[in-house]
Amino acid sequence: MSRIRTLQKQLAAGTLTSVALTERYLARIREYNPGLHAYLHTAEAFALELAHRADERRRNDRDVTPLTGIPLSIKDVMHVHGLPTTCASKILEHFHPTYHATTVARLLDAGAVILGKTNMDEFAMGASNEHSAYGAVRNPWDPARIPGGSSGGSAAAVSADLCVASLGSDTGGSIRQPAAFCGIVGLKPTYGRVSRYGLVAFASSLDQIGPMTQSVEDAALILQQIAGHDPADSTARNIPVPDFSARLGDEIAGVRIGIPEEYFGEGIDAPVEATVRTAIAHLESLGATTVKIHLPHTRYAVPCYYIIAPAEASANLARYDGVRFGHRAAARGNLHDLYCASRSEGFGPEVTRRIMIGTYVLSSGYYDAYYKKAQQVRTLIARDFAEAFTQVDVICTPTTPHVAFRAGERLDDPLQMYLADICTSSCNLAGLPGISVPCGVNADGMPIGLQLLGRPMDEVTLLQVAYAYEQSTSWHRHHPPHYGIGA
Amino acid sequence: MATITAETLQHIAALARLGLSPAQCAHYAEECAHILAFVEQLNGVDTTGITPMDHADHLETVWREDRLAPSTQADAILEGAPEREHRFFIVPQVIA
Numbered sequence: 001m002s003r004i005r006t007l008q009k010q011l012a013a014g015t016l017t018s019v020a021l022t023e024r025y026l027a028r029i030r031e032y033n034p035g036l037h038a039y040l041h042t043a044e045a046f047a048l049e050l051a052h053r054a055d056e057r058r059r060n061d062r063d064v065t066p067l068t069g070i071p072l073s074i075k076d077v078m079h080v081h082g083l084p085t086t087c088a089s090k091i092l093e094h095f096h097p098t099y100h101a102t103t104v105a106r107l108l109d110a111g112a113v114i115l116g117k118t119n120m121d122e123f124a125m126g127a128s129n130e131h132s133a134y135g136a137v138r139n140p141w142d143p144a145r146i147p148g149g150s151s152g153g154s155a156a157a158v159s160a161d162l163c164v165a166s167l168g169s170d171t172g173g174s175i176r177q178p179a180a181f182c183g184i185v186g187l188k189p190t191y192g193r194v195s196r197y198g199l200v201a202f203a204s205s206l207d208q209i210g211p212m213t214q215s216v217e218d219a220a221l222i223l224q225q226i227a228g229h230d231p232a233d234s235t236a237r238n239i240p241v242p243d244f245s246a247r248l249g250d251e252i253a254g255v256r257i258g259i260p261e262e263y264f265g266e267g268i269d270a271p272v273e274a275t276v277r278t279a280i281a282h283l284e285s286l287g288a289t290t291v292k293i294h295l296p297h298t299r300y301a302v303p304c305y306y307i308i309a310p311a312e313a314s315a316n317l318a319r320y321d322g323v324r325f326g327h328r329a330a331a332r333g334n335l336h337d338l339y340c341a342s343r344s345e346g347f348g349p350e351v352t353r354r355i356m357i358g359t360y361v362l363s364s365g366y367y368d369a370y371y372k373k374a375q376q377v378r379t380l381i382a383r384d385f386a387e388a389f390t391q392v393d394v395i396c397t398p399t400t401p402h403v404a405f406r407a408g409e410r411l412d413d414p415l416q417m418y419l420a421d422i423c424t425s426s427c428n429l430a431g432l433p434g435i436s437v438p439c440g441v442n443a444d445g446m447p448i449g450l451q452l453l454g455r456p457m458d459e460v461t462l463l464q465v466a467y468a469y470e471q472s473t474s475w476h477r478h479h480p481p482h483y484g485i486g487a
Numbered sequence: 488m489a490t491i492t493a494e495t496l497q498h499i500a501a502l503a504r505l506g507l508s509p510a511q512c513a514h515y516a517e518e519c520a521h522i523l524a525f526v527e528q529l530n531g532v533d534t535t536g537i538t539p540m541d542h543a544d545h546l547e548t549v550w551r552e553d554r555l556a557p558s559t560q561a562d563a564i565l566e567g568a569p570e571r572e573h574r575f576f577i578v579p580q581v582i583a
Contacts, residue, residue, distance in 0.1 A: 090573050096561040191543035205542045216549060234549040235542075258519065303526040316502060321504075323576050328569035335579050340506030352505060355517055356496070359503040375539030382540060415525055431543025456543075 002217035003069055003164055011069050018058075020068030022051035022113050025071045029115065029162050036138050038147075038156040040076050042116040047071065048337030050113040055412060057111050066221045068111030073163040076117035076211065077124055079198040080104050083114075087200050088132035089122045089318050091327045091346025101198025102233065103209050103226040104168055110225045115163050119153030122348045124174055124202045124316065126150050127420035129241050130411055131350040136482050138407070139182060140480035141446055145404040148165040148178030148420075155182035155213045160483045165213040165222055170200055172305050173399075175426025176436040179212055180399035180449025183438045183478060185466070186212045187219040190456045191431035193239040194223075195230030201311035204235075206305075206428040212343045215476055216437060216467040239457070247464035248448060251406050253287030255465060258392030262298035263423055269402040270427065275448045276442035278400045279469065283396065286468055291392050295384040300377050301426035305366055307361050308375035308429070313351075314358025320346060334372050353414060382430040394465050397423050399436040423451060433459045438475035447478075490514045491523070 001009070010016035026044055029064050033039050071476035072081055077087050079097035100108065107114070119354035121131040129137040129152030135229045137152040139145040140160040147156040151168030155178035158166050168175040179186025187210045194209045202208065211222035224245070229238040259280060282289055322328035322342025329341030347355065361370035388395060401422050410416040426435040433455050438448035450469065454462035470476050479485040493509070496516040500507045539566065561574060570577040 001569055077511055093565060098567075162545050225491055231551055235546065297532070300529055300532055303529050306522065307526050307529070318504070322569065324564075326569070327566040335581055336504070337506070338579055340501075343504055344506040347505070349550040352507075353515065353518060353522075355503050355505065356499055356515055357522055358518065359499050360491075360523070363499065363502060370523075370526065372539050373532075373534060374526070376530050376534035377532050379540040380534070408568070415521060418522075418525075435502045484572040 001217040002046060004066055004218045004221055007070060007164065009064055015091050017094060018051040018054040018113060019048060020114070021069065022071050023049050025163060027117055033160060034158055034160070035143065036119055036140060036156050036160060037135050037159065038137055038162055039073065039116045040086060040088065040119045040134055040153065041084055043114065046082060047113050047115045049079070050108070054111045054113060063111070065110040065225070067107060069113060070164050071113040071115050071159050072107060073115050073118045073154060073166040074104060075120055075151050075166065075168045077120060077169055077200045079168060080114055080117065083117055083177050085200065085328070086115070086134070087123045088120045088134055089346065089348065090133045090156065091343070093327060094311050095325055096266035100200060102195035102230045104198065110335065116425055118151070118157050118166060120153070121381055122351050123200070123313070124150040124169055124171055125350050125354055125386030127417050128405070128410065129153065130407065131348060132146050132466045133348050136407060139404050141404070144445070145257055145446070146181070146407050148404060150174040151212060152178045155179055155184060155186070158182070158184045158212050158214060158359065161479070161485045162298050163181055163216050165211055167209055167226070168212045169207055169209050171203050172309060172421045172427065172428050174435055175210050175212055176399050176424050176449070176451060177420060179436045181404035181447065183223045183322060183475070183480070184212060184214060185216055185435065185437050185476070186210065187223060187435045187459070188427065188433060189223060189227065189459055190433040192235050193433070193457065193459065194226050195233040195322050197230055197232035197234040202310040202314040205312060206309060208428070212389035217248055219435070220248060220463050232432060244459055244463055247460055249462055249469045251287060252283065252465050252468045255288045255394065255461070256392040257288045257290050257465070258293035258388050258395040259285055259290050260293050260295040260298065260388070260395060260397060262295050262471055263397035267418060267422060268398055271442045272398050272400070272402060272448050275442070276450055279439040279450045280396055282473065283465070283469060286472060288465070290418060291396070293388045293392060295388060295426070297377065297380045297384050301381055301429060302422055304374045304377045304381065304423065304429060305425040306357070307370050308378065310354040310358035311362050311371050312358070314362065316354045317351070317355055350414070378429050385430045393455070395453040397451045397453070399423055399451040403442050403446035403448060404442070413482055429454050433457055435462050435466050437470050437475070438478065439469070440475060441478070491520045
């Protein structure tokens with residue numbers, strides 16, 4: 001039984017209250033967060049108030065949902081009215097949003113408890129969480145290593161059981177990559193499945209919110225609550241939301257799984273490749289059919305992404321002007337000087353780098369050579385997937401080319417950092433759903449993730465296959481030592 | 488390999504409204520040149536006649552009823568302003 005289902009059973013039986021559960025999590029956060037730095041803000045009074053209301057709701061038997069009374073965390077890039085949103089940036093140090101993100105509002109409607117806001121790379125730009133303006137997050141499996149990024153705070157918090165689950169955001173792998181590095185489940189839904197209203201924009205054609213959980217079933221339960229049309233986000237598609245748990249437990253005999261050779265071999269560490277191939281063999285043993293496929297433009301995904309995402313970011317981040325909200329420089333001359341001083345004081349080095357790249361590729365004389373070219377390559381990447389999905393139902397790859405690296409190892413080399421996205425960014429470019437599930441550990445005991453990619457809007461099949469894998473292996477029951485999990 | 492002169496970088500920084508020191512400019516010029524050299528491998532892809540993709544698929548015009556609905560209160564938004572007076576954001580003098 002999944003973590004959420006287990007807790008629901010105890011809450012329903014009256015052997016546990018949401019207040020007691022929330023207090024337990026707040027105590028764990030007080031004990032372990034100073035070492036991990038997974039949370040930027042813990043909202044004790046707010047969380048306990050929500051827990052009280054959840055218990056009352058249950059007592060009155062009123063609208064009890066699978067999430068009623070369940071303590072969650074939210075990546076600090078989504079608005080929770082009443083709590084700060086910093087995006088781990090100095091430019092939003094004292095920013096308080098005036099409304100809830102739609103995803104947050106839907107979790108609160110379901111009776112969920114919000115424990116606080118999790119750390120991240122500044123404005124979700126980074127693969128290691130070392131680009132947080134408020135200090136890096138550590139990997140619960142080995143504090144000398146990074147937890148991945150940009151949703152590294154959420155991944156570390158779920159992994160160390162400092163929340164039951166978390167909401168992250170994924171622009172080029174920011175849910176799936178840290179999920180793989182921290183040994184948890186991370187689901188990026190199809191672009192358009194979940195509203196982005198109240199998610200601070202990074203790259204609008206790529207950003208998507210999704211659950212980070214201890215199990216596949218929990219991911220399905222949370223997606224159920226946050227998915228669906230939203231009049232406040234015209235890209236959140238107005239189509240029926242299926243039952244994401246409908247096929248959990250169904251056999252996967254006959255499911256066709258594509259294995260793209262481009263995701264194996266060069267650039268992928270041998271132990272990661274071997275572990276993922278073992279996982280694929282396991283899926284075959286469950287009755288799935290594997291099919292060799294080709295996604296010939298795979299190697300262009302990272303360069304394509306690092307034109308399109310910075311271009312969109314440079315436009316989105318133009319709103320931070322030191323006038324309407326956020327950091328405002330003290331020293332100033334004219335309006336132009338105020339903008340320049342406020343922005344350069346407020347943005348960290350990685351955000352500055354991406355704004356510069358984005359502005360460059362969109363500037364007169366370079367637009368066609370870089371931005372338009374990248375958009376054309378994006379078409380080819382999407383076509384590769386469309387072609388592959390005529391032959392297969394899901395595609396299986398490693399989530400990352402290696403396990404979590406050591407802190408500081410790549411900080412001085414932005415390109416090396418970008419290559420951590422090598423297996424994840426094409427999914428965002430094509431707008432597909434993707435999930436990472438734990439599938440093993442390397443010789444140092446560091447987690448390895450199995451990535452499954454699905455057809456647009458077919459999260460149901462994705463979850464079915466991920467669940468079949470998870471439930472027939474034991475990797476989801478592995479937890480980092482030293483956090484008293486299961487004690 | 489792409490080269491970015493300090494002059495070009497200054498121009499880009501000004502477009503992006505970023506105030507960078509000469510030392511920062513030199514640093515970012517070098518880093519950006521590396522990143523651009525990396526992304527330029529896209530030049531190896533034949534994209535003749537390929538339509539640029541500016542968004543994930545399935546975008547369509549969304550229609551809704553033109554109806555009054557409550558919006559965030561201006562006062563709450565103004566609360567977040569670093570400097571304000573009455574119901575105005577304050578900026579340095581624009582017209583001399």
